[in-house]
Amino acid sequence: MYSISTLEEYFLGILPAMAISMAPKAAKENLTEYPAPNILAELRPTSQEELAAILALAKKEGLKLYPISSGFNWGLGSKLPVEGPAVLINLNQWKSIEVSEELEYAIIGAGVTQKDLHDYLERHQLALKFPLTGSSQSTSILGNILDRGASAFFHRRQRLLGLEILLPSGKWLQTGLWHFHKTSSSPPPIYYSAGLGPDLNGLFTQSNLGITTRAIIQLQPQSSGILFFADFQEEQLTPIIQKLRKLRQGNMLNEGILLTNKNDPRTTEGNPFDYNGQWTLIGSFSGSTSLLQFLQTELSLQLAQYCQKIEFVSSSSTTSCSHPYQEVLRDLYNGCPSDYSIQTMAKLQQTSVQSAHEVDTNKNFPGMAVALLAVPFHGPSCLELMELIYKISLDMKVRPFYNLASLDDTTFEGFFRVYFDRNDPEASKNAKKWSQRVLQEAAEKLAIFPYRLSTEQMALFCQNEEDAFWQTIKEIKNSLDPHSLIAPKRYNLV
Ligand SMILES: Cc1cc2nc3c(=O)[nH]c(=O)nc-3n(C[C@H](O)[C@H](O)[C@H](O)COP(=O)(O)OP(=O)(O)OC[C@H]3O[C@@H](n4cnc5c(N)ncnc54)[C@H](O)[C@@H]3O)c2cc1C
Structure with a gap:
């Protein structure tokens, strides 16, 4: 068994001193104010050799390694490991980018x-x-994909073509069709995500089976499009979702859809954050000029009866x-990320942030506890869930915020959250209890589960020993990672 000083010496044998932080205080800070497990060190390797040497050391010394790509997993623990003592492996320096213009994909390092x-x-x-998320421009693409995050327009998960992973055995694995490509002189002809044989891309997302260093992602051509913004009242939530479902089935709306209440820090006007029954529907469609004209006219007609007003904004406008x-979303549609979400969130507590790094460390930045649910793309189910959350929130005296963002044709991401004052321990405790209660009651009463x-x-x-699903994941873990070196208990029994 290691002592802390010998551990530091071991690390210094692998990495330069500047790539090692022993007992890093900042890594423990998180905007949900979760108590931090013991973090022995944060290591920032920059090469495959360094990473492999860390893994070999972990095996020898029984260290538990928790990989992160930028560590801004806000609301979900930020950089925290599930349990300690742990060593964080921060890959935020892995910045390689290669693009195949012909096949429209990029091979990106974990820290991009x-x-x-x-x-x-x-x-x-x-x-x-x-496709971009509404989170900060400084969040990693890979970390978000590995946690199966949600993007604002278009859907991200389906665009993962391959992963490069260091397995606990020390072997390097490439998924999809990537492993067939042996020469490094030409870009690999990658376009088909399932590959041949079992599709391993899914196995390495929301899992603890390896350290991912690079990914191949399918890019999209820049396109002309129109974004629409439609305000409506809560009574219309069910019929409007049913209408959107029909429009999607009719192939009129096959890009992302976002439904948000208007008191959201991003959509509010003049900063009233109390829920007033007002909602906004946001979406986009792309295509030729005549198709855009047709869709705009058709959508105006189809949505008119539900909405107070509908605005259309061209993706190419600069006004x-x-x-x-609306301008931020126009930029997101065009592939240009921003920090608007964290900047507007800061206003909840009359503060401001200059960069993503302050979100976890600045105690005056609002705290956030979340319940992230896979909600059926079905009006009555959404309403039932909202009513449940409203009841729980009333009972617990918290102010909830709701977003529904399409994850695919059948599912919304339910991004439910409460904000709290991080300097108030009671408020912090209550917010976390709220998120737990929402997850539990949604599952028990409505069979709506987290995503x-x-x-x-x-x-x-993830801790039900009786569930054949988790037993199987455990068996896979035991076979790939018998010493449980990588991220123990992350989406796994072990
Ligand atoms: C205001 C606000 C808005 C937000 N909007 C969105 C949104 O629109 N969509 C969304 O999805 N999220 C959103 N978030 C949540 C969060 O900020 C993002 O999901 C963010 O992208 C996750 O952080 P990251 O990219 O730094 O990933 P990381 O924290 O680096 O990674 C996430 C997890 O993936 C695993 N992982 C990461 N890298 C590796 C690796 N190399 N190998 C193996 N495992 C790894 C780890 O378990 C890690 O904990 C929002 C948060 C806030 C506060």
């Missing part, structure tokens, strides 16, 4: 952020983009819009 990719494409004058969020969990919420849904 939304902004890095956007800047690269712009610098190389490539008319390509990748200012009626609300700043993503925080480090503390893992135990609620």
